[in-house]
Each structure stands twice: as structure tokens, then as C-alpha cells.
Amino acid sequence: MRQKLSIVTLGVSDLNRSRNFYQNGLGWAPSSASQDSIIFFDLGGVGLALFPVDELAKDAAVSSERAGFPGITLAHNVKSAEEVDRVIQKAEQAGAKITKKAQKVFWGGYSGYFADPDGYLWEVAWNPFIEFDEKDALIFP
Amino acid sequence: MRQKLSIVTLGVSDLNRSRNFYQNGLGWAPSSASQDSIIFFDLGGVGLALFPVDELAKDAAVSSERAGFPGITLAHNVKSAEEVDRVIQKAEQAGAKITKKAQKVFWGGYSGYFADPDGYLWEVAWNPFIEFDEKDALIFP
Numbered sequence: 001m002r003q004k005l006s007i008v009t010l011g012v013s014d015l016n017r018s019r020n021f022y023q024n025g026l027g028w029a030p031s032s033a034s035q036d037s038i039i040f041f042d043l044g045g046v047g048l049a050l051f052p053v054d055e056l057a058k059d060a061a062v063s064s065e066r067a068g069f070p071g072i073t074l075a076h077n078v079k080s081a082e083e084v085d086r087v088i089q090k091a092e093q094a095g096a097k098i099t100k101k102a103q104k105v106f107w108g109g110y111s112g113y114f115a116d117p118d119g120y121l122w123e124v125a126w127n128p129f130i131e132f133d134e135k136d137a138l139i140f141p
Numbered sequence: 142m143r144q145k146l147s148i149v150t151l152g153v154s155d156l157n158r159s160r161n162f163y164q165n166g167l168g169w170a171p172s173s174a175s176q177d178s179i180i181f182f183d184l185g186g187v188g189l190a191l192f193p194v195d196e197l198a199k200d201a202a203v204s205s206e207r208a209g210f211p212g213i214t215l216a217h218n219v220k221s222a223e224e225v226d227r228v229i230q231k232a233e234q235a236g237a238k239i240t241k242k243a244q245k246v247f248w249g250g251y252s253g254y255f256a257d258p259d260g261y262l263w264e265v266a267w268n269p270f271i272e273f274d275e276k277d278a279l280i281f282p
Contacts, residue, residue: 001167001168001169001217001228001231001232002217002219002277003169003170003182003183003184003185004184004185004217004218004277004278005149005184005185005187005189005215005216005217006216006217006218006266006278006279007215007216007218007279008146008149008213008214008215008216009213009214009215009216009264010212010213011210011212011213011214026142027142028142028144029144031281031282032282033281033282040281041144042144042281043144043145043146043187044144044145044146044186044187045185045186045187045274045276045278045279046146046184046185046186046187046278046279047216047279047281048146053210053212056212056214057210059241059246059254059264060214060240060241060254060262060264061240061241061254062210062240062254062256062262063209063210064209064210065208065209065210066207066208066209066210066211066212067206067207067208067209068204068205068206068207068208069152069194069198069203069204069205069206069207070207070211070212070213071151071152071194071197071207071211071259071261072149072150072151072152072211072213072261073149073150073152073197073201074146074148074149074150075146075147075148075149075150075188076142076143076145076146076147077145077147077148078143087142090142091142099201099202099203100200100201100202105200113200113201113202113203115203118212120212120213121201121203123150123200123201125147133186135186136143136145137145137147137186137187138147138148138186138187138188140172140174140181140183140188141172141173141174
């Protein structure tokens with residue numbers, strides 16, 4: 001199995017609300033591959049898809065019942081502590097709930113978390129020990 | 142906010158079990174950035190991290206209680222229906238539960254789903270309408 005992630009799909013309870021949050025709130029441009037029933041964003045070689053949660057569970061042939069912590073978080077790494085503050089502020093203005101205010105963290109960086117309309121958690125982080133390539137992808141040693 | 146995903150973190154209940162599944166079961170090489178408390182895999186510019194679920198919830202300042210469907214799925218796109226079959230078989234041999242056998246799907250492709258040791262769902266998919274770049278990343282129109 002190649003070591004590759006292609007798409008992360010968020011099962012959402014209101015597709016229009018979620019599209020509005022990511023497109024108008026965070027300012028992301030949907031891919032033209034988007035349809036009425038599914039929205040795609042190109043997050044730099046990996047896709048983010050928004051798809052109704054009931055249909056997603058059905059597609060995976062599992063029950064759609066869910067409660068509490070999804071168990072999965074998404075991280076958006078930036079290049080300075082100031083950029084963390086700006087992004088967290090932008091997300092809050094877009095209606096996100098800030099679950100953890102941006103702060104210095106034990107591993108030596110600076111980060112905060114916001115929850116999207118369905119409670120999916122994004123960490124916005126500056127890690128002084130990590131480098132980016134020319135396409136802003138993290139370089140993993 | 143730049144349109145970028147840096148890391149997907151799976152909150153796992155047994156770090157050794159999960160590391161074994163991804164490293165020895167699926168055959169993925171951990172990044173040397175991995176530590177005793179967190180394992181990283183470079184999935185092509187985006188990282189997959191394995192981290193204890195209680196600590197992940199604490200880091201995000203949310204309750205770690207979770208039940209049922211995570212609401213998020215991960216997709217691994219491949220280049221043929223046969224490759225879908227091979228990857229699903231490999232995952233099953235690694236101890237994954239196959240929630241949906243590989244099959245033709247309504248959108249014109251071929252896919253199946255497996256669940257990792259914590260129930261996190263991976264779709265293995267061949268989509269005849271999608272192209273890859275030279276680094277095997279999907280090209281989003």
C-alpha cells in the first residue's frame with residue numbers, strides 16, 4: 001500500500017452551512033469537481049471533501065450514529081505565532097468555536113484549536129522545529 | 142487562511158497496536174520525527190500522526206468521550222480496480238475489519254472500506270475520472 005493520503009471527508013449535518021463556513025468564512029475556493037451533493041477543496045495535493053454525514057456512513061457501510069469527540073483532528077501549520085493568532089481570529093469571525101485559545105504549548109510551539117460547524121477540530125499551529133517545502137507542505141524528516 | 146492541510150491526527154487507544162498496524166501491517170515507514178509518545182508517517186506532503194486519544198482530546202481542550210462513527214473518513218486513491226482489491230486484501234491480512242467489500246460504486250468507480258484498530262475508516266478507491274501528478278497526488282480541477 002503506497003504511503004499516501006488522497007482525500008479527507010468530513011461528514012456534515014448541513015452541507016450549505018459547512019460550505020459557507022469553509023468557502024466564505026475561511027476564504028477557501030472549492031474545486032470545480034464539486035457537485036450539489038459533495039464539495040471538494042484542494043488543500044495542496046490532498047483533498048478536503050464535505051459530504052452529508054448520513055450518506056458518508058452509508059457509503060462506508062457503517063452506522064451514522066456518532067457522539068462526542070470524533071477522535072480525529074486536522075492540523076493547519078503556519079510559519080509564525082502571529083499567523084496562528086490571525087488564523088484563529090479569522091476562524092472565530094467565521095463562526096467557529098475556539099476550543100483552545102492560541103497559546104505556548106509543551107512541545108515548544110504555539111497553537112490553538114477551533115471547531116467547525118459540526119465540531120470537527122482544526123489545530124492551527126506554529127512549530128519552530130519544522131520546515132516547509134516550496135509548496136508550503138511540511139517536510140517530514 | 143491558506144488552503145492547506147498539514148497533519149491528520151488519529152487519537153488511538155493503544156499506540157503500539159496502531160503503530161504495528163500501519164508500520165508492519167500496511168508497510169508504512171514512520172518518520173524519524175516520531176517519538177515514544179507520537180508516531181508520524183509522511184503521506185506525501187501531509188502527515189498522519191498517531192497519538193493517544195485521551196491526550197489528543199486534552200490537547201484540543203475537549204472531552205475525550207466518543208461513540209460510534211467518527212464522522213470523518215480518509216481516502217487512499219489508487220490507479221486501478223485491481224489495485225483496490227490488492228490493498229483491501231493487504232489491510233485485511235493486517236487485521237483490519239472490512240466494512241464494505243470492494244465493489245463498483247454509483248459514481249462510476251470501484252472502492253471498498255476498511256476500519257483500522259480504532260475503527261477509523263479508510264476508503265480505498267479507483268476513480269476513472271481523476272488524474273494523478275508525478276508525485277501520485279490527486280489533481281483537483
